[in-house]
Amino acid sequence: MSTLIVPPHVPSVAEDCEQLHKAFEGWGTNERLIISILAHRNAGQRKAIRHAYAETYGKDLLKDLDKELSSDFERLVLLWTLDPPERDAVLTDEATKKWTKSNQVLVEIACTRPSKGLILVREAYHSRFKRSLEEDVAYHTTGDFRKLLLPLVSSYRYEGDEVNLRLAKSEAKILHEKIKGKHYSDDDVIRIVATRSKAQVNATLNEYKNEFGNDIIKDLEHDDDNEFLPILKATFECLVYPENYFEKVLREAINKRGTDEGALTRVVATRAEVDLKIIKDLYHKRNSVPLHRAIVKDTHGDYEKMLVALIGEDDA
Amino acid sequence: MSTLIVPPHVPSVAEDCEQLHKAFEGWGTNERLIISILAHRNAGQRKAIRHAYAETYGKDLLKDLDKELSSDFERLVLLWTLDPPERDAVLTDEATKKWTKSNQVLVEIACTRPSKGLILVREAYHSRFKRSLEEDVAYHTTGDFRKLLLPLVSSYRYEGDEVNLRLAKSEAKILHEKIKGKHYSDDDVIRIVATRSKAQVNATLNEYKNEFGNDIIKDLEHDDDNEFLPILKATFECLVYPENYFEKVLREAINKRGTDEGALTRVVATRAEVDLKIIKDLYHKRNSVPLHRAIVKDTHGDYEKMLVALIGEDDA
Numbered sequence: 001m002s003t004l005i006v007p008p009h010v011p012s013v014a015e016d017c018e019q020l021h022k023a024f025e026g027w028g029t030n031e032r033l034i035i036s037i038l039a040h041r042n043a044g045q046r047k048a049i050r051h052a053y054a055e056t057y058g059k060d061l062l063k064d065l066d067k068e069l070s071s072d073f074e075r076l077v078l079l080w081t082l083d084p085p086e087r088d089a090v091l092t093d094e095a096t097k098k099w100t101k102s103n104q105v106l107v108e109i110a111c112t113r114p115s116k117g118l119i120l121v122r123e124a125y126h127s128r129f130k131r132s133l134e135e136d137v138a139y140h141t142t143g144d145f146r147k148l149l150l151p152l153v154s155s156y157r158y159e160g161d162e163v164n165l166r167l168a169k170s171e172a173k174i175l176h177e178k179i180k181g182k183h184y185s186d187d188d189v190i191r192i193v194a195t196r197s198k199a200q201v202n203a204t205l206n207e208y209k210n211e212f213g214n215d216i217i218k219d220l221e222h223d224d225d226n227e228f229l230p231i232l233k234a235t236f237e238c239l240v241y242p243e244n245y246f247e248k249v250l251r252e253a254i255n256k257r258g259t260d261e262g263a264l265t266r267v268v269a270t271r272a273e274v275d276l277k278i279i280k281d282l283y284h285k286r287n288s289v290p291l292h293r294a295i296v297k298d299t300h301g302d303y304e305k306m307l308v309a310l311i312g313e314d315d316a
Numbered sequence: 317m318s319t320l321i322v323p324p325h326v327p328s329v330a331e332d333c334e335q336l337h338k339a340f341e342g343w344g345t346n347e348r349l350i351i352s353i354l355a356h357r358n359a360g361q362r363k364a365i366r367h368a369y370a371e372t373y374g375k376d377l378l379k380d381l382d383k384e385l386s387s388d389f390e391r392l393v394l395l396w397t398l399d400p401p402e403r404d405a406v407l408t409d410e411a412t413k414k415w416t417k418s419n420q421v422l423v424e425i426a427c428t429r430p431s432k433g434l435i436l437v438r439e440a441y442h443s444r445f446k447r448s449l450e451e452d453v454a455y456h457t458t459g460d461f462r463k464l465l466l467p468l469v470s471s472y473r474y475e476g477d478e479v480n481l482r483l484a485k486s487e488a489k490i491l492h493e494k495i496k497g498k499h500y501s502d503d504d505v506i507r508i509v510a511t512r513s514k515a516q517v518n519a520t521l522n523e524y525k526n527e528f529g530n531d532i533i534k535d536l537e538h539d540d541d542n543e544f545l546p547i548l549k550a551t552f553e554c555l556v557y558p559e560n561y562f563e564k565v566l567r568e569a570i571n572k573r574g575t576d577e578g579a580l581t582r583v584v585a586t587r588a589e590v591d592l593k594i595i596k597d598l599y600h601k602r603n604s605v606p607l608h609r610a611i612v613k614d615t616h617g618d619y620e621k622m623l624v625a626l627i628g629e630d631d632a
Contacts, residue, residue: 119435119472122472123472126472126474126475126476130474130476130478131474131513132471132472132473132474132511132513133472134467134470134471134472134510134511135473135474135511135512135513138467138507138511139507139511142503146503150467150507150511151450151454151466151470154450154467154470154471154472155448155450155470156435156438156439156442156449156450156470157448157451158442158446158447158448158451159442160442160446162446187458187459187462191451191454191455191462191466194450194454195448195450195451195454195455195466196451197447197448197451
């Protein structure tokens, strides 16, 4: 389900390093060369390159990339090159520091990563920022938002398939009552979304639909005045329909007047090695235009080329 | 700081297994032999024995121990023989199911284990109970207790020594205001105890003492009507003065009319390989009697012998 294309014969790590080093030399930077290497190596290979680069040249590859590249292209290359947990640590740190009520990045990372993956993010956060993710989230948020976000980023959900249908029934009823009464940040609503396994939440939402007729996502849609509702809705979407959630983020980023490069970059960099193929197909279906065509229309230059490469549509 | 005595020449794992198997054979059980082996092997050795026992006899050593032993002795041997994260998973599961407002076992385990240790407990909880620790804790608790316990058991605190003194000052002030106003379960009080690193909480309590004259533990002592206060106090104690906390648990368990074997067993089984030596010294100082003498006075039989062995006072 990855869109990453790794060539059948990958050059040695030493060769990749040498080529990257060359790309930085002389007048100007060889962006095409950088894309041809980094956009076609998986996480393990990129990590090995970064390691070997430091050994060979005594410098951090990321710092050199930072020096040589600029704007959206730079951001995409840097995020992509980072090890996934470290990348998520950087993204959660930014989302926490610049936190606004409409920022859904914390929910996205807390709810779409595998349980152990989220622990690795928290570990990377420790080593990079000398603090814990949850302490920063708790410190920078307040009220209902803290009440939801703190347990979400601290979760270590059970990942087995076992589902308790009796419980799903009773918790579907709780959700329905609370949502009907507009008690969106009720203790039990938050307990259910923040602690139950994804399989269990899914079973609960099925019971909800069977029993009360509507998809819960639909029931969370009609309340323009409530600032908390969108983040609760995003939580359910990320837990149960992550690919649909990401398709929507891409759609909104691309349809926005001026394009939301931040969101586009984030989704492509974080999902290319995970489920971007599914997201891409969903995008095509939902928008009647292939994702790469929409991207080519909305972006340009090296940024465009790197995006197209990562979504698996260049000629590599 | 461990009280465990492992003999200089440990028999092979196969020999230990054979001896344990012999101890179960024929009329009666050879409890002395069981103690002489299990009470003198470290966690890694006990794990290897359990593994080899299953390989050799096709049976779970813990089930055989369960069948052959009884009452307090059985409980101590079983808890001790379990791998530490699995043992904590069992203890937290029991504490959650039989949860009462005065039960401090969840706080004790959440706040005295190293950060990675607590993650291992949550992992062991997944595999043993097919649910997450935090979902069970959230489900079985309510109100202020859930508000404190859920983030405590979900925490993955930063463990570096770095301390932010400015922050310690400002959070000491918050704690003082809230405690003075008896807002013990205030959002910020819980945020501070549940997310800050132990070093940071310690710095905050030092600032508290410098600025406001009293130890925070003292300020949390005078309110008989408040059910939440004892658990908040235990949280601070476990985070900053764990050995004092455990000494107090032992003291109260032993001084109680009839002895609280549950608490005595738990502290000895969980701390013997960690810091029981310090706790033992504190106990002696605080009670003017050595811990082993107090134990011998209050317990008897194989249970007494196993306790004495684990606190490092038998002739092994």
